[in-house]
Amino acid sequence: MKKDFTPEKELLFLALGGSAEIGMNVNLYGCNGRWLMVDLGMTFSGEQYPGVDLVFADLEFIEERAEQLDGIVLTHAHEDHIGAVPYFAGELGVPLYATPFTADLIRRKLQEAGLADQVELHVIEDDHGAFEVGPFSIEYIPLAHSIAEGNALVIDTPYGRVFHTGDWKLDADPIIGEPTTEEELRAIGDDGVLAMVCDSTNVFNPKPSGSEGAVYKGLLEEVGKHAGKRVLVTTFASNVARLHTLGEVAQETGRQLCVAGRSLDRIIEVAQDNGYLENFPKPVDFDTAMGLPRGEVLIMATGGQGEPRAALSRIAEDNHPLSLTSGDVVLFSSRNIPGNEISIGAVQNRLSERGIVMVTDRQSMIHVSGHPGRPELEALYDWLRPEILVPVHGEMRHMQEQGRLALANNIPSAVVQKNGDIVRLAPDVPGKIGEIESGRLVLDGDIIVPADGEAITMRRRLAREGLVIAVLDKDLNPQVEGIGLPLDEDYPEFIEEAEDDIRNAIGRLKGKAAGDPAEIHEAARLAVRRAATRWSGKRPQTKIILPKG
Numbered sequence: 001m002k003k004d005f006t007p008e009k010e011l012l013f014l015a016l017g018g019s020a021e022i023g024m025n026v027n028l029y030g031c032n033g034r035w036l037m038v039d040l041g042m043t044f045s046g047e048q049y050p051g052v053d054l055v056f057a058d059l060e061f062i063e064e065r066a067e068q069l070d071g072i073v074l075t076h077a078h079e080d081h082i083g084a085v086p087y088f089a090g091e092l093g094v095p096l097y098a099t100p101f102t103a104d105l106i107r108r109k110l111q112e113a114g115l116a117d118q119v120e121l122h123v124i125e126d127d128h129g130a131f132e133v134g135p136f137s138i139e140y141i142p143l144a145h146s147i148a149e150g151n152a153l154v155i156d157t158p159y160g161r162v163f164h165t166g167d168w169k170l171d172a173d174p175i176i177g178e179p180t181t182e183e184e185l186r187a188i189g190d191d192g193v194l195a196m197v198c199d200s201t202n203v204f205n206p207k208p209s210g211s212e213g214a215v216y217k218g219l220l221e222e223v224g225k226h227a228g229k230r231v232l233v234t235t236f237a238s239n240v241a242r243l244h245t246l247g248e249v250a251q252e253t254g255r256q257l258c259v260a261g262r263s264l265d266r267i268i269e270v271a272q273d274n275g276y277l278e279n280f281p282k283p284v285d286f287d288t289a290m291g292l293p294r295g296e297v298l299i300m301a302t303g304g305q306g307e308p309r310a311a312l313s314r315i316a317e318d319n320h321p322l323s324l325t326s327g328d329v330v331l332f333s334s335r336n337i338p339g340n341e342i343s344i345g346a347v348q349n350r351l352s353e354r355g356i357v358m359v360t361d362r363q364s365m366i367h368v369s370g371h372p373g374r375p376e377l378e379a380l381y382d383w384l385r386p387e388i389l390v391p392v393h394g395e396m397r398h399m400q401e402q403g404r405l406a407l408a409n410n411i412p413s414a415v416v417q418k419n420g421d422i423v424r425l426a427p428d429v430p431g432k433i434g435e436i437e438s439g440r441l442v443l444d445g446d447i448i449v450p451a452d453g454e455a456i457t458m459r460r461r462l463a464r465e466g467l468v469i470a471v472l473d474k475d476l477n478p479q480v481e482g483i484g485l486p487l488d489e490d491y492p493e494f495i496e497e498a499e500d501d502i503r504n505a506i507g508r509l510k511g512k513a514a515g516d517p518a519e520i521h522e523a524a525r526l527a528v529r530r531a532a533t534r535w536s537g538k539r540p541q542t543k544i545i546l547p548k549g
Contacts, residue, residue, distance in 0.1 A: 005061070005422060005434060006068065007031055011159040013197065013390060013423045016438055017041065017057030020396045020418040022201060022338065023080040024440075026057045027164070027392065031157045034134040035062060037072040037092075038153065038164055042083035046339050049442050049451060050459045056084045056448065057419070058439040063091065070134030071095045075166030076150045077102040078238055086113035087448065095120040097131060099140060101149040101240075101274045108270070127178070141188070144171035144179045144212075146370030148240040148276055152180075159426040160194025163384055167199050167393065169369065170376045173213025175241035176276060182383060189384040195425045196386035200394030200402040201371035208375050210368030216245040218365030219333065223253050226329045226357075228295040231255070232322075234304035234312050235333040235367075237263040240271045242333060243300070247280040250298040257281050258289035260311035260322055261302030286321040294328070304334040306343025316350040326355030333366045374405065381409045388430045389414045390423065458541065466540040470502060470528045474547045476520065478502040480528060485536045498531035517546055 007030030018025030023043035029036045045052040062069055071094050074082050082102065086109045089096060096119060098106055103123040110116045124131060130139040137156040144150060145167045155162040171179065202209060223231055235242045243264070250257040259265060271277045289297045299322055303312025312330070314320035324330070330351055336344055348358055361367035371393075372380070381389075389406035391399035396418065403414035415430050417423050420438030424430060440451035449455060466484030473479075480498045487494050505527035506520055513519040524544045532540050 005030075005436065006033055006065070007035070008033070009159075010427060011157050011162075011194070011425045012433075013162075013195075013417075013425055014061075014421070014436070015392060015417065015419050016059060016061065017419060018080070019392050019421075020394075020399065022394060022398075024055065024057050024084075025081050025393065026059070026084070027197070028062060029136065029155060029157070029162065031159065032135045033068060034136075035065065035069045036133055036136045036138075036155070037062065037069060037094075038155075039075055039081040039166075040072055040084045040088060041078070041080040042087075043080055045442065048460075049456055050463050052442040052444050052456070054083070054443040055451065056087065056441045056443070058437075058441050058450070059088055059092075061436050061438075066092055066094075069094050070136070071097060073133065073138060073153060074098040074102050074106065075153060075164070076145060076147050077105045078147055078167065081166070082106055082109070085119075086110055086115060087443070089119045090115050095122055095133075097122045097124060097133065097138070099124050099129070099149045099151060101270065101276070104270045104274055108266070128180075141180050141185075142177060143168035144174040144177070144370075145169060146236060146241070147238045148176050148271060148274070150177075150370075154188060160387075161192060162425070163188065163193050163196045163386065165196065165198045165380070167201075167370060169209045169372050170379060171209075171211050171213075173211045175212040175216065175244055177241075182379075185380070185383040189386075193384045193386040195388040195390055195430070196380070196384055197390045197392055198377070198380075198402065199371055200391040200398040202369055202373050203377065203391075203394065203398050203402045203405060205369070205373035206375075208373050209371060210365075212241045212245065212368065214365055215242065215333070215368055216248065219245060219249050219331070220252055222331060222359060222364045222366055223249050223255070223298065226295075228293075229357075230294040230297055230299070230324060230328040231331065232299040232301055232312070232315070232324060232329070233331045233333050233366075234301050236304070237261065237267045237302055239370075240267065240276050243268065243271070244277055244280065246298070246300050246333075247277065251281055253298070255296055255298040256284045256289065256292055258286065258297055258299045258322065259283040259301075260286070260299060260315075260320070263302055264300060289322060303347065304332055304344070305337055305340045306345070306347045308343070313347050316347045316354075318354075324351070324354070324356050327357065329357045329359065331364075331366050332358065332360045335361065335367060335369060377402065377405060378409055381406060381411055385411075387412055388425060390425075391416055461541050465538045466532075466536075467543065468498070468528050468532050468540045469543045469545070470498075470524055471545045472502075472520070472524065472547060476503075476506055476547075478524065478528075482532065482540070485532060485538060485540065487536055490535060494531065494535040497535070498528050501527040501531045521546060 012030035016026040025041040141152040301311040303310030391402040422434040505523040
């Protein structure tokens, strides 16, 4: 297998994030000694990283080769595609390329990070905007997605053309933007496509993902059913088409619109600055909304994924200036992101306890996905006719299934890879030629550290097993404290026995060992941990503090 990972006279593909997982997209293309990065995303933390909010792909491979990197091209503005930009773009030191809406959000992120003057950001103004980055010729190809200015990329290289789909769907009525037509996509296929690097998220969906236009009709009908009730709709803030729809629904149903959530405020501002939401109704403030008759307000709120500090969670806890009461309605105009089921369920249960009616996309046509189902994938295969299919943006089961689907639809080759696999697309037979270590980093407080580092590992153990601390004075008499042990009424007896065990263990040390701090430390550690295990069944972390000197 290839050991020197500098691309030679060949076209390479390497995912550092977003393959065999959903989120955290970072893709590299290599050609003639140079690299191009497509997207620089992140994901949000779950229970596996206690105390951490943000997770990033480990960029060590390209950081070590930063002099070979020519630029970073961003397909669209979702956080799993641009969220890592303010944390790494300054260090990588290369230009960024984005369309206006995406660039505006990136610019604000860079300003907040104090990097606006340090990172070169090129705005590609025109639909189908074309530009050069090193040996790569790139053209944006507008496609529908659940955000403004979703784009695929046509990447021309000396060794063939790549169609990098980004996140996409087919939508005849997208509300916002004008996606590239079937005829235009067929023309790209007629010119020849070596490889299609393609979104796999909804490959198991046997139906098309559905149209934003249909969601408008569904939301209009659903809100109209609840005359006289206060209605709240929660959706993804980035879905500008959905925000446009909700503005129109509010006007059509005679309701004033009230917006709750900073991310919604930010997206509305950026959208309007870039020519979207021009006729969006002026929202009323919280006090005004609460003073209106219940059937004359439509609340748009963040928090559909159960985020504890978001507006919907606070409303569910009756801890927000906006309030709902029994009989009011919450419409979940969003899908559940995998991993958020527990937090979403907790919010829904709190709402249900208060008699609030909830409607999801299982009951009403109030949401459609931004990713392609099988019929849409098959249509794009037919229009582009690539020689190679490289599935990305999915767990391994999604990517393997898309590989099978592509082969069944007459694509000659499918290369299923994962983060860290170096794939040669051309020349010769496509396939994996090498592998690098790929990992994750986390933002822990203000510091970016390895996700498998000592701090995170210790935090998991503390959460699972608890902690016992023993402080020894100058006479080696111990004082023990236990944290997180399930002892309750037995706790005083445990403390007494653990302290006796430490005294006895130290007393058994003989000769030089009796005066050796390392031996004393180990005897105390084993004694207190065994006592904790005997009393609680847990194997807690232990901390022994010896007297100084």
